[in-house]
Amino acid sequence: MAAGLPAATPITCPTVRYHDVLSGPRKRKIPEVPAEPGLVVEDPASGYCGAVVKIERELVVLEDAKGRHRVFPLAPAAFLLEGKPVTLVPVKNAAAPARQVSASGSVRVHGLQARVARDSRIWVEGKHDAELVERVWGHDLRVEGVVVEPLDGVDVLADRIAEFGTGPGRRLGVLVDHLVEGSKESRLVGQIRDEHVLVTGHPYVDVWQAVKPASVGIRAWPEIPRGVEWKTGICDALGWGEPYEGWQRVLAGVRSFRDLETPLIGAVERLIDFVTEPGDDAP
Numbered sequence: 001m002a003a004g005l006p007a008a009t010p011i012t013c014p015t016v017r018y019h020d021v022l023s024g025p026r027k028r029k030i031p032e033v034p035a036e037p038g039l040v041v042e043d044p045a046s047g048y049c050g051a052v053v054k055i056e057r058e059l060v061v062l063e064d065a066k067g068r069h070r071v072f073p074l075a076p077a078a079f080l081l082e083g084k085p086v087t088l089v090p091v092k093n094a095a096a097p098a099r100q101v102s103a104s105g106s107v108r109v110h111g112l113q114a115r116v117a118r119d120s121r122i123w124v125e126g127k128h129d130a131e132l133v134e135r136v137w138g139h140d141l142r143v144e145g146v147v148v149e150p151l152d153g154v155d156v157l158a159d160r161i162a163e164f165g166t167g168p169g170r171r172l173g174v175l176v177d178h179l180v181e182g183s184k185e186s187r188l189v190g191q192i193r194d195e196h197v198l199v200t201g202h203p204y205v206d207v208w209q210a211v212k213p214a215s216v217g218i219r220a221w222p223e224i225p226r227g228v229e230w231k232t233g234i235c236d237a238l239g240w241g242e243p244y245e246g247w248q249r250v251l252a253g254v255r256s257f258r259d260l261e262t263p264l265i266g267a268v269e270r271l272i273d274f275v276t277e278p279g280d281d282a283p
Contacts, residue, residue, distance in 0.1 A: 030077040035060055035088040041079040043072055055090050065143045066278075102139035103256040118144070120171040120275035123151040123160070128247055129175060129207045135254050137268060144276045154188050157199075166196035173271030176201035198274040200267035205230050207264070208250050215259035216250055 033039070035052045041062070042049045048070055050062030059071050072078065077085045122141075124130050130150050134141070141148060151160060154176050166172055172194075179185050179201025189199045204210045205224075208231065213220050224233035231243040240246035257265050 030085050030087050032089045033081060033086045034091045035074075036091055039081075041081050041086070041088065043078070044080050044085075052088070055088075060088055103136045117147050118275065119169055120146065120173075121164070122146055122148045122173040122175065122271050122275060123157075124148060124175045125154060125177050125207075126150050126152060128251075129177070131251060132207055132211075132254065132260075133175070133268060135251060136257050136260065137272065140272060144272065146272065146275055154185050157188060158191060161192065161194060161197060166194055168196070170196065171275045171277075172197045173275045174199040175267055175271060177207055178203065178205050198271060200270050202261070202263040202267055204261070204264075208234065208247070210261045210264035211250055211254055212259055212261060215255075216253035 035055050037052050037054065039052045040049065041052070043062075048062065048064065050064040050070065053061040053063045053069060055061070055074070058074050060074055061069050061071050063069050074088055074090075076087045079086055079088055122133070124133060127150050130148050133148050151157065151174070154174075157174065161172060164170075164172060174189075174197065176185050176189060176199055179189065179199075180203045185201065189201075192199060202210050209221050218238065222234060222237040224230050224237070231246065235241060235243055235246040238246070240249055253259060
């Protein structure tokens with residue numbers, strides 16, 4: 001066993017047999033599968049599911065969705081691949097492929113099904129906020145089992161929190177637009193006193209403005225006079241038609257976190273960390 005690696009639980013897998021009246025009992029052949037880095041398999045004894053990281057001597061290192069490693073022996077028929085037993089074997093003369101990343105910049109997990117949704121939630125102010133978060137962090141949220149829901153305005157935040165009923169394993173992360181000192185939003189958020197609720201935000205009037213201008217093909221977001229509905233004013237100034245048409249332009253310009261302003265990225269990352277904090281989620 002490699003130095004510094006934890007001992008693995010011995011895995012036994014019963015040999016599957018069938019009866020052939022002509023030739024007598026025969027063993028069903030268990031396929032051998034090269035342990036390519038990134039291949040997702042399951043240890044049937046423990047239920048642990050992870051992607052192959054590397055092989056060391058007679059051991060294979062697997063990594064789960066949270067980046068944690070476990071070590072298992074390369075025993076015959078020791079793993080399940082898409083529900084069927086396989087024997088992992090070292091890859092011959094193959095270089096490890098480069099890791100792929102998601103739109104948020106995290107390592108993309110291939111082959112893992114979305115986790116059952118947690119009781120904890122992330123709330124955003126509206127439909128556009130939810131779609132933008134999904135565009136960039138959707139992969140991460142499915143891996144973690146986090147649901148994002150529109151709040152339809154921060155004015156109802158206190159009442160919605162009371163209806164939701166927070167507690168251990170039932171946290172709320174809330175993303176608020178225009179969260180700056182002296183704003184209406186900051187006053188409403190300041191009234192929240194709940195250790196199971198984290199409110200973060202960005203300084204922009206609307207989440208559209210958290211998208212870098214260059215990503216949507218403009219030099220800068222226009223200044224909209226007070227009293228003019230912001231999205232309508234933006235679309236009129238840029239000739240984008242109706243707000244729903246303008247939003248399609250904005251969303252189409254976002255391919256990854258690199259198309260977003262730093263305050264929004266940091267705010268969302270903090271919320272994801274908060275609602276997925278180890279030990280706080282119910283089993």
